[in-house]
Amino acid sequence: MKSIRDIYKIGKGPSSSHTMGPAKAASIFRDENPNADAYKVILYGSLSKTGKGHGTDRAVRDSLAPTDTEIVFNNETDIELKHPNTMDLIAIQDGKETATMRVYSIGGGDISIEGREETIRVEETYLENSFAEIREFCEFRYISLTDYVELNEGSEIWDFLHEVWKVMQQSVRDGLAASGELPGGLHIQRKAKQLHEHIQLSHHPEIVECQKVCSYAYAVSEQNADNGLIVTAPTCGACGVLPAVLYYFKEKRKLTDDDVVRALGVAGLFGELAKRNASVSGAECGCQAEVGVACSMAAAALGQIFGYSIKQIEYAAEVALEHHLGLTCDPICGLVQIPCIERNAVAAMRAINSANLALFLADTRVISYDMVIKTMYETGINMNRRFRETSEGGLARIFSRRGGNI
Numbered sequence: 001m002k003s004i005r006d007i008y009k010i011g012k013g014p015s016s017s018h019t020m021g022p023a024k025a026a027s028i029f030r031d032e033n034p035n036a037d038a039y040k041v042i043l044y045g046s047l048s049k050t051g052k053g054h055g056t057d058r059a060v061r062d063s064l065a066p067t068d069t070e071i072v073f074n075n076e077t078d079i080e081l082k083h084p085n086t087m088d089l090i091a092i093q094d095g096k097e098t099a100t101m102r103v104y105s106i107g108g109g110d111i112s113i114e115g116r117e118e119t120i121r122v123e124e125t126y127l128e129n130s131f132a133e134i135r136e137f138c139e140f141r142y143i144s145l146t147d148y149v150e151l152n153e154g155s156e157i158w159d160f161l162h163e164v165w166k167v168m169q170q171s172v173r174d175g176l177a178a179s180g181e182l183p184g185g186l187h188i189q190r191k192a193k194q195l196h197e198h199i200q201l202s203h204h205p206e207i208v209e210c211q212k213v214c215s216y217a218y219a220v221s222e223q224n225a226d227n228g229l230i231v232t233a234p235t236c237g238a239c240g241v242l243p244a245v246l247y248y249f250k251e252k253r254k255l256t257d258d259d260v261v262r263a264l265g266v267a268g269l270f271g272e273l274a275k276r277n278a279s280v281s282g283a284e285c286g287c288q289a290e291v292g293v294a295c296s297m298a299a300a301a302l303g304q305i306f307g308y309s310i311k312q313i314e315y316a317a318e319v320a321l322e323h324h325l326g327l328t329c330d331p332i333c334g335l336v337q338i339p340c341i342e343r344n345a346v347a348a349m350r351a352i353n354s355a356n357l358a359l360f361l362a363d364t365r366v367i368s369y370d371m372v373i374k375t376m377y378e379t380g381i382n383m384n385r386r387f388r389e390t391s392e393g394g395l396a397r398i399f400s401r402r403g404g405n406i
């Protein structure tokens with residue numbers, strides 16, 4: 001399994017697969033073809049269907065600037081694609097095509113370049129590739145999951161995760177301070193600030209908890225929707241879940257930053273396993289692969305914070321993902337706003353419930369994390385493509401059929 005660094009990428013929203021990945025591909029192509037007079041970029045599949053809303057064209061143009069770039073949204077449905085997020089980059093010099101590159105944006109900001117899969121493969125950091133193997137390794141040696149992370153990644157991993165945590169906290173704070181309309185034309189007003197300011201008005205502890213956690217999730221997700229700086233966990237669209245619960249419990253339990261980064265380390269294992277053995281791409285497997293995995297990472301992080309055993313941590317992560325199985329990706333107008341922002345808040349609360357449940361029920365567990373990842377993948381690849389980040393099904397379709405009227 002790769003390093004957990006792979007799951008946490010610091011960058012600008014709103015989409016890891018539709019902005020971060022294509023921007024990375026464009027930068028590589030520009031560096032390889034610096035003398036081109038112009039570039040042409042053809043987007044296929046989900047990149048074409050929701051690329052405008054997600055800002056794929058802007059991200060690609062920015063990476064290829066100042067050279068002129070033509071963007072083509074190819075919506076032909078009879079083209080066989082190896083991955084739903086496919087793009088072709090073409091360099092043009094003196095009116096002739098001088099180079100082409102086919103790229104797959106495979107989720108979480110990662111790309112795969114056709115014909116170069118071997119050369120850009122990131123080194124494996126862990127020998128274990130399933131949670132069953134990780135659990136066995138740790139239990140045999142009487143070590144914790146955080147010891148396991150350090151053993152494989154080296155102690156420098158904590159410095160990296162401190163950086164990640166700094167950006168996550170800043171995205172919460174920036175999101176809570178901002179107000180106004182989100183870009184894209186849906187006329188959605190930011191809600192985090194308002195939600196947070198109303199906390200004082202409530203006297204019910206469970207409502208206060210919900211308002212705080214949800215306001216933090218809204219804050220980060222709204223920053224993402226507004227092209228702000230966030231951390232993928234495991235993706236941009238699902239970036240609000242993990243910081244929300246960590247920000248809340250840091251304050252509630254007076255945790256140190258060291259406590260939090262260790263929780264990030266444990267969460268990273270679950271995210272990386274999902275990425276390796278299934279997918280974290282909404283275009284490939286629906287929202288279960290994005291917000292579902294984010295929820296499992298947050299539940300595992302909470303298990304670490306609550307001092308759970310490895311078995312309890314696994315149960316928390318498993319429950320969190322299991323109850324997102326089948327969740328579709330249907331962003332309205334291709335924007336990472338509805339249902340994405342609210343969904344992050346709901347998943348943050350679900351992560352807390354999953355972690356609480358694990359305290360009592362871990363001994364009764366019959367489904368493993370490995371099983372639920374496998375199920376998520378099988379469910380995802382069998383899902384109708386309308387529900388995999390094309391904005392042609394679900395809420396996106398009903399909303400557009402009604403002309404935006406509720």
Ligand code: SF4
Nearest residue numbers: 237282287290329340
């Ligand atoms: S619905 Fe889920 S998977 Fe789809 S764009 Fe929104 S957050 Fe990402």
